[in-house]
Amino acid sequence: xxxxxxPGRLLDELGPAIASGEIPEGAVLRxxxxxxxxxxSRTVVREAVRILEGMRLVASRRRVGITVQPRSLWxxxxxxxIRWRLAGADRSAQxxxxxxLRVAVEPAAAALAAVHASDDDRRELGSxxxxxxxxxxxxxxxxxxxxxxxxxxxxxxxSGNEMFAHLGDTVGAVLTGRTEYHLMPHQPEPYAIRxxxxxxxxxxxxxxAQAEQAMRTIVAGALxxxxxxLG
Amino acid sequence: xxxxxxPGRLLDELGPAIASGEIPEGAVLRxxxxxxxxxxSRTVVREAVRILEGMRLVASRRRVGITVQPRSLWxxxxxxxIRWRLAGADRSAQxxxxxxLRVAVEPAAAALAAVHASDDDRRELGSxxxxxxxxxxxxxxxxxxxxxxxxxxxxxxxSGNEMFAHLGDTVGAVLTGRTEYHLMPHQPEPYAIRxxxxxxxxxxxxxxAQAEQAMRTIVAGALxxxxxxLG
DNA sequence: ACAGCTCAAAAGTATGACGATTTGGTTTCC
DNA sequence: GGAAACCAAATCGTCATACTTTTGAGCTGT
Numbered sequence: 159x160x161x162x163x164x165p166g167r168l169l170d171e172l173g174p175a176i177a178s179g180e181i182p183e184g185a186v187l188r189x190x191x192x193x194x195x196x197x198x199s200r201t202v203v204r205e206a207v208r209i210l211e212g213m214r215l216v217a218s219r220r221r222v223g224i225t226v227q228p229r230s231l232w233x234x235x236x237x238x239x240i241r242w243r244l245a246g247a248d249r250s251a252q253x254x255x256x257x258x259l260r261v262a263v264e265p266a267a268a269a270l271a272a273v274h275a276s277d278d279d280r281r282e283l284g285s286x287x288x289x290x291x292x293x294x295x296x297x298x299x300x301x302x303x304x305x306x307x308x309x310x311x312x313x314x315x316x317s318g319n320e321m322f323a324h325l326g327d328t329v330g331a332v333l334t335g336r337t338e339y340h341l342m343p344h345q346p347e348p349y350a351i352r353x354x355x356x357x358x359x360x361x362x363x364x365x366x367a368q369a370e371q372a373m374r375t376i377v378a379g380a381l382x383x384x385x386x387x388l389g
Numbered sequence: 390x391x392x393x394x395x396p397g398r399l400l401d402e403l404g405p406a407i408a409s410g411e412i413p414e415g416a417v418l419r420x421x422x423x424x425x426x427x428x429x430s431r432t433v434v435r436e437a438v439r440i441l442e443g444m445r446l447v448a449s450r451r452r453v454g455i456t457v458q459p460r461s462l463w464x465x466x467x468x469x470x471i472r473w474r475l476a477g478a479d480r481s482a483q484x485x486x487x488x489x490l491r492v493a494v495e496p497a498a499a500a501l502a503a504v505h506a507s508d509d510d511r512r513e514l515g516s517x518x519x520x521x522x523x524x525x526x527x528x529x530x531x532x533x534x535x536x537x538x539x540x541x542x543x544x545x546x547x548s549g550n551e552m553f554a555h556l557g558d559t560v561g562a563v564l565t566g567r568t569e570y571h572l573m574p575h576q577p578e579p580y581a582i583r584x585x586x587x588x589x590x591x592x593x594x595x596x597x598a599q600a601e602q603a604m605r606t607i608v609a610g611a612l613x614x615x616x617x618x619l620g
Numbered sequence: 621a622c623a624g625c626t627c628a629a630a631a632g633t634a635t636g637a638c639g640a641t642t643t644g645g646t647t648t649c650c
Numbered sequence: 651g652g653a654a655a656c657c658a659a660a661t662c663g664t665c666a667t668a669c670t671t672t673t674g675a676g677c678t679g680t
Contacts, residue, residue, distance in 0.1 A: 161442065162449075163663065189631065199665045201432070204631090208436045209443045211392065218393075220631045221673040234555050235466035255552045258497065262553075266493035321486045322493075324465050394632065420662070430634045435663090451662045452642040 161209060164198050168206035171196065173238060176215050176226055178246025186223040187216075213239055240328055244335045250388045256332045257381040261374070263325060264310065267317035268357055268373035272366040274318035280362045282312055287358035294346040302346055303337050309354060313373070316361070336384070350376060392440065395429050399437035402427065404469060407446050407457055409477025417454040418447075444470055471559055475566045481619045487563045488612040492605070494556060495541065498548040499588055499604035503597040505549035511593045513543055518589035525582050534568050540585060544604070547592070567615075581607060 161169055172192075175181045192203045207224055210216045213233045218224045233239055234255070243252040271279070286309045293301040310333070311326030353376045360369035392400055403423075406412045423434045438455055441447045444464045449455045464470055465486070474483040502510070517540045524532040541564070542557030584607045591600035 165439065165663095188629095200667095201435075201664060204432075205436055205439045208396065208439050212440045212443045218631065219673085220671070221629060221675095223630065230551070230554075233467065234552050236464065251551075255550050258501065258548075258550045259494075259552050262494045262497035263490075266489065270489065317489075319486050319489045320461070320482075321465050321490050323461075396632095419660095432633055432635090449662065450642080451640070452644095452660055454661065 164202040165206040165209065168192070168196055168198065168202060169209060169238075172206065172210060173215070174242045174246055176210070177239060177242035178248060180246075181226055183226050183228050185226045187226075188223045192224075215239070237327055237331075241331060244331055249335070249339070253332065253335065253384055254388070256328065257377075257384050259325070260329060260332070260377045261381055263322060264313065264329070264377045265370045265374040267314045267319070267322045268361065269366040269370035270317035270319060270322070271313050272361045272364050272369040275316035275361055279312060279316035283309070283316070283358040283361055286312060287355045290354050291351055294348075294351050299337065299346075303333060306354075307333050309358075313357065313361070336380075350379065353379075395433040396437040396440065399423070399427055399429065399433060400440060400469075403437065403441060404446070405473045405477055407441070408470060408473035409479060411477075412457055414457050414459050416457045418457075419454045423455075446470070468558060468562075472562055475562055480566070480570070484563065484566065484615055485619070487559065488608075488615050490556070491560060491563070491608045492612055494553060495544065495560070495608045496601045496605040498545045498550070498553045499592065500597040500601035501548035501550060501553070502544050503592045503595050503600040506547035506592055510543060510547035514540070514547070514589040514592055517543060518586045521585050522582055525579075530568060534564060537585075538564050540589075544588065544592070567611075581610065584610075 160166055172181075181187075189200065189203050189207070192198075192207075193200060196203075207216060207218055211218060213236045214227055214231045215233075216224050216226055240252065240256070243249070275283070286305055290302065290305045290309060293305055307330040310329045314326045314329065315323045317323065353372050356372040357369055357376070360366075360372060391397055403412075412418075420431065420434050420438070423429075423438075424431060427434075438447060438449055442449060444467045445458055445462045446464075447455050447457055471483065471487070474480070506514070517536055521533065521536045521540060524536055538561040541560045545557045545560065546554045548554065584603050587603040588600055588607070591597075591603060
């Protein structure tokens, strides 16, 4: 999953620094400066910069240097960029954006899943809904989180749309972030649990409309809750 | 927008070849082989490969080589990956995926735009709707396409959600692809034009529900049409 | 003030050397 | 004969260095 080697380590330093705004838009870095600052060779710096360039976080120009691009050009769907922004000063903006994205995508994915899910997918959703209920009753937040992530990822995957499926990890990151930063009730709400059960049942029954509606209620609720917490 | 220099040229060769499946999943390349095949140095090959690695199209391992990753790991939201897939053998699958994504996202974006659009945005939407009507009547497909792309990009941008905004280029690529590959009626349908007008009016009037509904009709229609064309 | 020229700074590319790691075969020891 | 330990080759990873190309800024002369 991660980028390997020294360029990866450099990325772990530069990426978060840029994503958080610590290195602001328009800032100019020089390759040589980075070599010294991190004690690595030209090769390593260049490869790391190339990757950042691929994410549109920076652009490298001769005679000028490596300039941090305006935020509007960043590849906001890149999983690493999302992770970096979630970890830094941009956290709330990123959570809001992702919240709206979830409201748009997850209901549609649930509807598609009701039509396209395999038998295995349906079985898994059923058992995840059960485990979700159990860990919620036990107030076991860690286990609950894991199952919640699995649940949403499974729905997205079961939709049969590769692009939706890829948002599984991103949604996972959102849920993790929400839990880590205590933007969640300490005990999952019974109402939300019931809705997950409903989504699973509707998908198993092939009822697209109900799956979509129940999922919409879940993600819209999560977004509303988020907006309250963040003001 | 593009990656510069020799690594960029290499990317333009390798990326499409991998995205189209010409170089299949699991295939193994050696750096030295690529140097010879393209007549460039290690530096260039390594940087190109790093970028592909950032897109999760390949993984590089010692003593093994550069292996093409399974499609399920690819960064399907990366604009370059999308473009490469649209240009190659994966075109229909990619168009289908993007079609569903549009059905999920664009109505939500229209609803948000009705609330958040700036005065400039609203003005621009109004005039784009007019120009759309004009170029459609004139059966000027090139101009129509340009305005259509602008229209959808403007709605996405006006939503105020950076992630939606970023899908503007992608939607543009879809519309372009659809026109290029003659997956579109030679004269835009008057019904679709009226719907664009409706979206613009609803957003200008701040009517989120109607903006969402009209946009949903547009993109759902486009998806249905696509499914008919592709069987 | 303006146009053009010159120069130097920075990234881009090439190359040789060495290090690190993984794989797969080979040897060795029960 | 089989299993474990070992070794060697293949390949990427990193470093150091030299050369090339682009381009911005300042200088120069009108």
